[in-house]
Amino acid sequence: MGDLWNVILLDPLLNGLIVISRAFFDNFGIAIIILTVIVRLLTLPLTLRQLKVSKVMAELQPRMKELQKKHGKEKEKLSSETMKLYKEYGVNPMGCILPMVIQFPIWIALYQSIMLALAATPEALFDLSSHLYPWSLVHSAVPLANQWLWLDLSKPDPVFVMPVLVAASMWVQQKMMTIPSPDPSQSQMNTMMQTMMPLMFGFLTLSFPSGLAIYWVASNIIGIVIQYFVTGWGTLKIPTKIPTPWVRTPQPAKAPAAATPTSTPAVVEKREQDGTTGDKRQDGRRSNRTRPTTTRGQPRPDRNRSRKQR
């Protein structure tokens, strides 16, 4: 099992990291960032799928709450109605867990490859030998140059900048990811997670090699960018001048949606019958399906104003 892990995941990432480092003038810090970007791009379809399912789930919250109110005492009925709702919107309840589970081994292998390549001790450098491909380019690059900016990448950051960056970037990402919950206990749990996770990783960074901290910061920033383009700023409060590409402003529904009658404003447009959760249109443009259907066709004041200006 260990050998399989090494052959399929760890060794390719490790040797790739060393090759990138060599290609960028033995700059290991840059190599970590580049490999993190590559891995995040390769796993982007999975990440997008996960985020989109999460988004739909969030949008279904009012409907779920209604169902709970209606069938709360009948577990079986509630379950079947829930499943019906999922089917109606083409959502697989495992849809946000599965991509995460698939990505985990890749993240762990990336993490391990960085730790191995750093070779912080003579023992670690010795261990590295069994993972290297018989390429002269790779062999001539080790041990890698661990100095980058003010950091010795094999040691914790002495001036504590990296722990702060790790914690801050993780907090932003967590804040954007969190789906507001009408349930107070759930909301409290979310708040705790938003605080604890960044603090925990910030604390870990105090004792981990700073090369790993670079990976965490890079990974978080990429995650923030992806999250922004899929769900917007989420629960993160951003000054209004910064545009959010996707997020609707909650508005009271003037009329129930035709397909799914409800009195709540957060109703989403019914997904295509093929069950996909993507946002594709025939014309290739993004549909603003997160806007309540009842607002469609109504004149937008800003649009009218701009036309007049022209």
Added chain:
Amino acid sequence: MKTRHISLALTFAIGALVVLFAATGCTGAPSPKGWSGPVAQGNTIYMGSVKGKLLALDPNNGSMLWQFPADSRTVGAVYSSPVVDDGVVYLGAYDGKFYAVDVTTRAEKWSKPFEARGPIIGEAVVVGSVVLLGSADGNLYALDKVTGAEVWRFKARGGIWGGLVVDAGKAYFGTLGHKFYAVDLNTHKPAWEFDTKAAVAGGALVVGNAVYFGAFDGNLYALNKLTGAPVWPEPFHSEKWFWMKPVSDGSAIYVGDANNKLYALDARTGAPRWPQPLAASRPFHSAPVLSGGFLAAASSDGVLQLVETATGNSVWQFSAGTQMLASLGVSGDTVYMVSQDGKLHALNVAEKRELWSANTGQ
């Protein structure tokens, strides 16, 4: 309910992360442990322990005679084997401190240890009135062996990890900066230097007019010790790197690589002597020893093989049961090997049996 579902997913994510961190041993910056090999000198075996002590042991049963520091202090991780000269044991530590311990008083000979700017990993060597040591800071230091004061230093390109070898007024060593040097001990300048294609982390060996050393480029080089010119038409090449210091019986060079193979090469031509190299299941790192017409070589999984030097046939195996990276020690027919758990084994190669073992890691 769905919010709970998503939170469950997040909880699962955190839980899995914690479990995987623990399972993969990713629990912080790794700490150095050391791999100091045993050195038999007179009626004592000296070695650096995995607990950061200089140990003096009884060669008859491995019991401890004395240790330095005698109190609860340690010298930290030790990778180099001790060097014994004129009643003084010299030992370099990974924290850059270099100690001289008087075997009679069992106390420090110098007023304070010498401090290099980087870790000391390779063995020192005593030449006349000076002790030469290399450091990962890239300096070759020459210290007054009586006072420990720095007499001179030579700055090399790249850290010095391997042990030093001195022959005919020159110190030979390689660096992680893809260089191999022959430094003249009179002028304190390189008599010659040689560019390798990768780091040189192991020690060198001088036999006759040649100096032999392996590098991370998978090459075992043989250079003229006076000029630095290659002796063999081509370096001997392996698929993976050489870290081990080679040994020789005068006509053949024995060296193991990270590709789990150990070779016997003709010292003059570099041609393989055995029909096929000795195979192991893990890389070779510990420097082997010659004893009683046999070569004793241990792979990093702690398996020692006793090999006929003429044929390359393995005639006996002994397993320490755990990882082994320290150099082997030898005294007559007895070979000493210390595993990474701190267990010291004494093996009689003539009788092909273990004499005793002692736990030095406690």
